[in-house]
Amino acid sequence: QKEVEQDPGPLSVPEGAIVSLNCTYSNSAFQYFMWYRQYSRKGPELLMYTYSSGNKEDGRFTAQVDKSSKYISLFIRDSQPSDSATYLCAMSETQGGSEKLVFGKGTKLTVNP
Amino acid sequence: KAGVTQTPRYLIKTRGQQVTLSCSPISGHRSVSWYQQTPGQGLQFLFEYFSETQRNKGNFPGRFSGRQFSNSRSEMNVSTLELGDSALYLCASSVSGVAGELFFGEGSRLTVL
Numbered sequence: 311q312k313e314v315e316q317d318p319g320p321l322s323v324p325e326g327a328i329v330s331l332n333c334t335y336s337n338s339a340f341q342y343f344m345w346y347r348q349y350s351r352k353g354p355e356l357l358m359y360t361y362s363s364g365n366k367e368d369g370r371f372t373a374q375v376d377k378s379s380k381y382i383s384l385f386i387r388d389s390q391p392s393d394s395a396t397y398l399c400a401m402s403e404t405q406g407g408s409e410k411l412v413f414g415k416g417t418k419l420t421v422n423p
Numbered sequence: 424k425a426g427v428t429q430t431p432r433y434l435i436k437t438r439g440q441q442v443t444l445s446c447s448p449i450s451g452h453r454s455v456s457w458y459q460q461t462p463g464q465g466l467q468f469l470f471e472y473f474s475e476t477q478r479n480k481g482n483f484p485g486r487f488s489g490r491q492f493s494n495s496r497s498e499m500n501v502s503t504l505e506l507g508d509s510a511l512y513l514c515a516s517s518v519s520g521v522a523g524e525l526f527f528g529e530g531s532r533l534t535v536l
Contacts, residue, residue, distance in 0.1 A: 342523065354513070405479050406479045410479050410481070413467075
């Protein structure tokens with residue numbers, strides 16, 4: 311079993327739709343949970359970062375963490391064509407004094423005008 | 424503020440050769456991490472350096488190595504290249520290695536023929 315599982319999609323939605331992206335994980339040592347967005351031919355950029363169970367909102371984006379179920383989600387409200395990208399979940403654990411990130415394989419999202 | 428700069432952006436090598444990739448972190452950032460991204464495995468952690476010391480290492484063979492210089496710039500080297508080493512190699516920098524502060528470069532795309 312992979313440490314982090316993420317549905318690769320692809321996911322195609324109309325503009326204005328609510329998008330739900332999900333990841334599950336198996337390692338209880340993961341302490342921090344992140345969502346990255348990666349446009350084609352670009353490096354990942356951090357969207358959301360959280361460490362506790364519950365919801366965290368930032369504009370149209372909401373990150374949700376359920377540590378008891380080992381499940382995290384990212385919701386995008388009022389999706390825009392500019393949101394078309396690959397979304398990667400990532401989780402970190404502390405090793406050797408630094409944090410090591412484990413990524414999901416990413417979900418490719420297309421928002422159609 | 425300049426971002427993370429990786430060179431070269433694209434390169435083609437043949438099996439058995441070696442390659443060196445370079446990463447210049449954001450000014451003031453002392454931690455540099457390297458990741459390999461492939462369609463099959465996604466993003467996988469290679470290693471992390473802080474103040475010229477390797478603090479963390481992923482599950483890659485010894486052909487993959489790295490180093491960090493006193494100005495925080497980092498290089499990674501892959502010797503005896505294999506076809507499976509074809510990937511996007513991403514560098515990320517942060518002030519101290521905290522996952523929520525990682526900034527990624529655009530990557531070096533390596534093709535091994």
